[in-house]
Amino acid sequence: MTHNFNAGPSILPREVFEEASRGILDFNGTGLSILELGHRTPLFESVLEEASQTLRELMHLNSDKEILFLHGGASTQFFQVPMNLLNEEETAAYLDCGVWGIKAIKEAKLFGYVEVVASSKEQGYTCIPKNYTVPDNARYFHFTTNNTIEGTEMFSIPEVNVPLVADMSSDILSQEMDFNRFGLIYAGAQKNIGAAGVNVVIVDKQMLGKVHRKMPSMMDYQLHIDNGSMLNTPPVFAIYVCLLTLRWVKKKGGIAAMETLNKAKADLLYNTLDANPLFKPTVAKEDRSRMNVVFTMDDPEKEKQFQEACKAANMVGVKGHRSVGGFRVSLYNALPLESVIALTDLIKSF
Amino acid sequence: MTHNFNAGPSILPREVFEEASRGILDFNGTGLSILELGHRTPLFESVLEEASQTLRELMHLNSDKEILFLHGGASTQFFQVPMNLLNEEETAAYLDCGVWGIKAIKEAKLFGYVEVVASSKEQGYTCIPKNYTVPDNARYFHFTTNNTIEGTEMFSIPEVNVPLVADMSSDILSQEMDFNRFGLIYAGAQKNIGAAGVNVVIVDKQMLGKVHRKMPSMMDYQLHIDNGSMLNTPPVFAIYVCLLTLRWVKKKGGIAAMETLNKAKADLLYNTLDANPLFKPTVAKEDRSRMNVVFTMDDPEKEKQFQEACKAANMVGVKGHRSVGGFRVSLYNALPLESVIALTDLIKSF
Numbered sequence: 225m226t227h228n229f230n231a232g233p234s235i236l237p238r239e240v241f242e243e244a245s246r247g248i249l250d251f252n253g254t255g256l257s258i259l260e261l262g263h264r265t266p267l268f269e270s271v272l273e274e275a276s277q278t279l280r281e282l283m284h285l286n287s288d289k290e291i292l293f294l295h296g297g298a299s300t301q302f303f304q305v306p307m308n309l310l311n312e313e314e315t316a317a318y319l320d321c322g323v324w325g326i327k328a329i330k331e332a333k334l335f336g337y338v339e340v341v342a343s344s345k346e347q348g349y350t351c352i353p354k355n356y357t358v359p360d361n362a363r364y365f366h367f368t369t370n371n372t373i374e375g376t377e378m379f380s381i382p383e384v385n386v387p388l389v390a391d392m393s394s395d396i397l398s399q400e401m402d403f404n405r406f407g408l409i410y411a412g413a414q415k416n417i418g419a420a421g422v423n424v425v426i427v428d429k430q431m432l433g434k435v436h437r438k439m440p441s442m443m444d445y446q447l448h449i450d451n452g453s454m455l456n457t458p459p460v461f462a463i464y465v466c467l468l469t470l471r472w473v474k475k476k477g478g479i480a481a482m483e484t485l486n487k488a489k490a491d492l493l494y495n496t497l498d499a500n501p502l503f504k505p506t507v508a509k510e511d512r513s514r515m516n517v518v519f520t521m522d523d524p525e526k527e528k529q530f531q532e533a534c535k536a537a538n539m540v541g542v543k544g545h546r547s548v549g550g551f552r553v554s555l556y557n558a559l560p561l562e563s564v565i566a567l568t569d570l571i572k573s574f
Numbered sequence: 575m576t577h578n579f580n581a582g583p584s585i586l587p588r589e590v591f592e593e594a595s596r597g598i599l600d601f602n603g604t605g606l607s608i609l610e611l612g613h614r615t616p617l618f619e620s621v622l623e624e625a626s627q628t629l630r631e632l633m634h635l636n637s638d639k640e641i642l643f644l645h646g647g648a649s650t651q652f653f654q655v656p657m658n659l660l661n662e663e664e665t666a667a668y669l670d671c672g673v674w675g676i677k678a679i680k681e682a683k684l685f686g687y688v689e690v691v692a693s694s695k696e697q698g699y700t701c702i703p704k705n706y707t708v709p710d711n712a713r714y715f716h717f718t719t720n721n722t723i724e725g726t727e728m729f730s731i732p733e734v735n736v737p738l739v740a741d742m743s744s745d746i747l748s749q750e751m752d753f754n755r756f757g758l759i760y761a762g763a764q765k766n767i768g769a770a771g772v773n774v775v776i777v778d779k780q781m782l783g784k785v786h787r788k789m790p791s792m793m794d795y796q797l798h799i800d801n802g803s804m805l806n807t808p809p810v811f812a813i814y815v816c817l818l819t820l821r822w823v824k825k826k827g828g829i830a831a832m833e834t835l836n837k838a839k840a841d842l843l844y845n846t847l848d849a850n851p852l853f854k855p856t857v858a859k860e861d862r863s864r865m866n867v868v869f870t871m872d873d874p875e876k877e878k879q880f881q882e883a884c885k886a887a888n889m890v891g892v893k894g895h896r897s898v899g900g901f902r903v904s905l906y907n908a909l910p911l912e913s914v915i916a917l918t919d920l921i922k923s924f
Contacts, residue, residue: 226605230612233810241607245598248591255576255888257591259769259815262580262891295646295771296792299806303790331790414807419609421645421771421809440653440681442646456649457764459771460583461811465609538605541612 227563229553230541231372231516232394233414237558240418240468247464258464263457271460272453275467279417282470282478283403285426292425292445293453293463298393298412301423302328305389305408306335308445310363311435317341317358317386319367322349322374323547324391328366335437341365349374351508358384364407364431370395372415373545375518375552376511381405387431395515396424397473398557399483407431415515416482416557418466421459473557482557489555489564490514496568502526503571506550520550527551530574537570539563577913579903580891581722581866582744583764587908590768590818597814608814613807621810622803625817629767632820632828633753635776642775642795643803643813648743648762651773652678655739655758656685658795660713661785667691667712667736672699672724673897674741678716685787686713699724701858708734714757714781720745722765723895725868725902726861731755737781745865746774747823748907749833757781765865766832766907768816771809823907832907839905839914840864846918852876853921856900870900877901880924887920889913 228235247258254267261268276291285291294300305328310316314336318329320343332338339362342353349371358365364387370377372394379399381388387407396411403409408427414420425445432446441447441455448455473482494512497503497519505512505519521527527550534542544550555564578585597608604617611618626641635641646654655678660666664686668679670693682688689712692703699721708715714737720727722744729749731738737757746761753759758777764770775795782796791797791805798805823832844862847853847869855862855869871877877900884892894900905914 228606228610230610232807233610233613235610236607241598241609244609245595248595248598256578256890257586259591259594260578260580260583260585262583263770295650297645297806300645300790300792303792327791334788334790412807414810419811420613420807421812438684440650440684441677442650442653456647457582457762457770459809459812460764461769462771462809540606 225538227537227539227566228541228559229539229555229563229567231545231552231554232412233420234541234554234556235558236418236465236469237472240465240472243468244465258461261460263454263460268460271464271467272458275463275470278467278470278474279424282397282473283426286404288428288430289404290427290429290449292427292448293458293466294423294425294448295459297423298324298391298410299327301391301410301425302331303334304443304445305366305410306332307437307439307443308435309389309408309431310336311437312336314363315339315359315361317362317365319343319353319356319365320345321352321368321376322371324371324373324393325368328368328391332366336363344376349376350506352376352378352511358382358386360385362386364389366390370513370515372516373548373552375507375513375516377513377515387428395513397479397482398486398515400479413462413466415554416469418469419462421462422466424466485561486514486555486557489559489561490517492564492568493517493553493555496571500571500574502574506548515555517553517555518544518548518550520544533570533574534567537566539567539570575888575912577887577889577916578891579889579905579909579913579917581895581902581904582762582906583770584891584904584906585908586768586815586819587822590815590822590908593818594815608811611810613804613810618810621814621817622808625813625820628817628820628824629774632747632823633776636754638778638780639754640777640779640799642777642798643808643816644773644775644798645809647773648674648741648760649677651741651760651775652681653684654793654795655716655760656682657787657789657793658785659739659758659781660686661787662686664713665689665709665711667708667715669693669703669706669715669717670695671702671718671726672721674721674723674743675718678718678741682716691715694726699726700856702726702728702861708732708736710735712736714739716740720863720865722866723898723902725857725863725866727863727865737778745863747829747832748836748865750829763812763816766819768819769812772812772816774816819908835911836864836905836907839909839911840867842914842918843867843903843905846921850921850924852924856898865905867903867905868894868898868900870894883920883924884917887916889917889920
């Protein structure tokens with residue numbers, strides 16, 4: 225058995241792979257591959273509709289929230305968000321918690337004023353800032369709920385007086401939240417929702433129609449809403465994999481069940497790391513991500529040996545991001561507890 | 575056997591479906607699904623590299639041409655092209671041959687001046703304009719080589735003094751051309767290259783670095799080139815399907831072999847339609863597309879009967895685009911001659 229700790233694209237449930245594999249040969253007994261289906265056919269429209277409805281149900285979204293499946297990945301949202309929500313003379317507030325937030329801040333500056341209300345840069349991005357103030361005149365407040373590279377995660381929603389905009393690429397569907405409190409949520413699908421190549425955007429209708437600029441059609445959320453995520457040919461197969469993954473989450477008991485399992489996996493791994501003086505988790509205890517566990521070892525030689533031991537135990541994707549070093553182990557929804565047990569056994573015996 | 579005449583997403587070779595289906599369960603014997611591979615792994619890097627090299631080889635591209643696999647579909651290129659190539663005070667020339675060209679023109683106007691040098695609007699878009707002049711000061715000349723909806727196609731490259739930019743979404747790899755004469759070529763993959771969700775852009779290096787505007791990182795061709803199509807997580811699976819399809823084109827004899835087969839299929843169908851007074855091909859003979867054959871019937875009742883006959887013969891995707899009516903039959907590279915024979919038999923017996 226291969227243990228897949230990849231940070232994304234990452235492990236998905238085995239039954240999703242099996243169903244997706246079948247759908248490529250024969251989609252639902254039609255004799256056609258999912259890859260050769262016209263997107264404007266009832267067959268694909270029902271895929272899109274069920275994916276959207278299942279996500280709405282899992283996240284308990286109210287009727288003000290529109291769900292879009294878009295091209296471009298979260299990196300496109302870094303600019304599409306301010307293009308749609310921020311006028312040139314207005315200010316948006318941003319939280320700086322690492323690589324992804326920094327990129328979002330850079331893109332937002334092309335469209336208006338950006339106020340970085342807090343940063344954990346001085347702490348090497350090993351924690352989530354608290355006790356900051358978001359100005360009431362900010363058009364929105366943007367943050368990254370889980371920092372894939374640095375291994376920090378937010379476990380409560382900030383209490384501020386402006387609309388919340390969140391990049392949830394790497395922890396969406398992994399913990400319960402009142403998602404209706406957000407003005408806009410976006411997430412690349414390739415961790416907890418499905419396959420790379422599609423991006424989920426959940427936007428509150430009240431957020432739209434307030435910017436003056438002309439924008440390209442493909443960047444306009446309202447046009448995508450008006451066209452039901454089919455303004456152009458959508459990434460058909462990637463959306464199909466989302467549907468299969470969302471069905472799996474629902475069958476397993478929804479986000480609450482995912483959260484319980486994710487807590488168990490993360491607690492087991494962090495406790496094991498804390499108990500072994502050779503290993504050093506890098507993140508402040510209260511901000512430790514349940515999705516991406518980052519740790520180092522004192523000795524580069526030992527790090528190399530541990531890498532080798534992981535490889536020998538059929539564990540892939542444990543190497544840390546090049547900007548942080550050490551190890552990063554990703555524990556997304558689909559990663560079974562057995563893989564974490566295998567890893568903790570290895571840590572204990574090392 | 576189902577005959578798939580879908581306009582896109584459309585039929586791909588059966589062996590592509592089979593290999594893609596296997597890759598979802600076990601990619602090249604790794605024990606991992608192609609869907610759970612990290613994109614920054616040698617496994618995926620080799621997919622991207624081989625796809626790029628095979629396309630370069632098939633199209634005989636010189637070393638000035640950069641090949642990108644991008645998110646967003648051709649509709650994103652409608653604005654990404656002028657954003658990267660056209661300054662506000664400059665003019666770009668466009669040819670208006672139907673729905674896709676009109677959309678491209680609309681987006682280009684957001685970035686500079688647009689001169690529509692010719693249009694077949696008055697002819698109901700049933701032909702390709704000839705005998706027009708492209709001003710020498712135009713930054714580039716944009717046209718759509720095949721009009722998927724209207725069923726027209728260009729079989730020679732315009733002789734003008736400015737760089738050529740072409741949307742080849744629906745006929746790339748279907749006919750030989752001197753592709754090195756183009757400054758930029760783009761194509762959504764979901765017809766002749768692979769699966770929906772990825773877009774191929776081939777850009778001549780000489781075209782870049784000439785606009786002054788600041789642009790979002792994800793829209794900047796140069797950044798994508800610098801990052802080898804991995805500025806963010808690419809649409810991994812869609813690119814893999816491109817690789818499989820490109821391998822198939824190469825194995826079958828390349829673009830020349832595709833062209834021979836496409837000519838045979840199109841000639842057979844058009845000749846059969848021309849020989850039957852019930853059927854009316856809508857396009858001027860010299861501009862008839864080999865990819866999308868559009869025709870009507872005099873009598874709406876007969877059209878309905880023919881639709882039913884197609885359905886009974888397991889033919890899908892023959893209905894015309896809602897803007898044109900009648901029938902549209904797509905004959906992309908992967909459509910076997912047998913499907914065209916089945917259709918022509920039906921037409922003859924009708």
